[in-house]
Amino acid sequence: MDLFAKAEIRHIKGSRTASAAANQVLTEQDFANAWAEITAWDGYAATPLVDLGSLASTLSISQILYKHEGPRFGLGSFKALGAAYAALRVLQREVSRQIGQGASLSSIRSGEHAEICSQITLVSATDGNHGRSLAWGCQRFGAPCRIYIHAEVSEGRAQAMRDLGAKVIRIDGDYDASVALARDEAEQNGWFVVSDTSWPGYSEPPRDVMAGYGVMTRETCESMDQAPTHIFLQGGVGGLAASVAAGLRQYWKDGAPRVVIVEPDLADCLYESAKAGRATTVAIAEETIMAGLSCGEPSQMAWEILEQEASDFLTIPDSIVAPTVRLLARPQGNDPVVEAGESAVAGLAALIAARQNPELSQALGLNAQSRVLLIGSEGITDPEIFNQIMAENDDG
Secondary structure, eight states: OOSSOOOOOEEEEOOOOOOHHHHHTSOHHHHHHHHHHHTTSTTOOOOOEEEOHHHHHHTTOSEEEEEEOTTGGGTTBGGGGTHHHHHHHHHHHHHHHHHTSOOOHHHHHTTTTHHHHTTOOEEEEESSHHHHHHHHHHHHHTOOEEEEEOTTSOHHHHHHHHTTTOEEEEOSSOHHHHHHHHHHHHHHHTOEEOOSSOBTTBOHHHHHHHHHHHHHHHHHHHTOSSOOSEEEEEOTTSHHHHHHHHHHHHHHGGGOOEEEEEEETTSOHHHHHHHHTSOOOOOOOSOOSOGGGOOSSOOHHHHHHHHHHEEEEEEEOGGGHHHHHHHHHSOSTTOOOOOOOGGGGHHHHHHHHHHTOHHHHHHTTOOTTOEEEEEEOBSOSOHHHHHHHHHSOOOO
């Protein structure tokens, strides 16, 4: 069962004791509104829920279900659901303010207020996928878009945003520095930040982003005849994990799965938050291969949910990421081929590592009856990086 060399995994128990935040920070109505709007967009289609039966058998568990977000709106990731929807909501609020009455989402989407939208600049920082979604949304809804990226974002991801009409600004610092610059320049110029990270006084767009992600969770739940026992969720700022955890709690109630948060050991702000008992920022000293998870400052809004919903927090080393990408692309047995990006496989990498570590497996409650849900958050969002990974050889 040694699918790759044993890895050093850090584990800390969460304090899952209540579920109030899962219904209050993100309400059922928030998710319902996003579902009604996004499923009406041209090109909408549910993404596949892939059954990795052969791999589950190898790992001696009952089931592995992998929600593959690669095909989402042709943008390659689940982020297509978040930033574009939040952009539409920002435009709705600002257009309504300017015309002195409520403008509907459909009126913005149809171009009824195109002249006003063309004067509303939306900005964000990104590691790639969030910015791509925002650029795509702005292109659809007729608003100018500025995207701030840090030094380590690949040129392929930067060009993908330019191709969608965005002005891309690259800085020398890390992701958190790009967030700070986007906020500062937006404030100076009267632009509107569309971020997946909340901070004091800024909550509506991050809530809309997380509500948009709920489309993915609802699709998943409606495809299942019983709740999973576990879900392994990528970290980052926490928006994806918090949205999915809240959606699962609302759908499955007391039967919701055990929530395991997985982060790179190079960007472990949620792990450190769990250790400290409060949202905690960490310094990024070195960039992880999991570009979309290279975040040092958690979203306060997301942490409110994760503090109550997460049972476990794990960190994983970069060394097990590329072998997991290759494992999905060159599957065992009858499992289908899945072409996934680096950030998509964090949960699967952690699951495999845990099943190769009896003590950790026991600590996470994994056994032969476990049914594990994974969110494959991105497909091939940078072909050059994917090809490099596939050209490497597993040595563990």
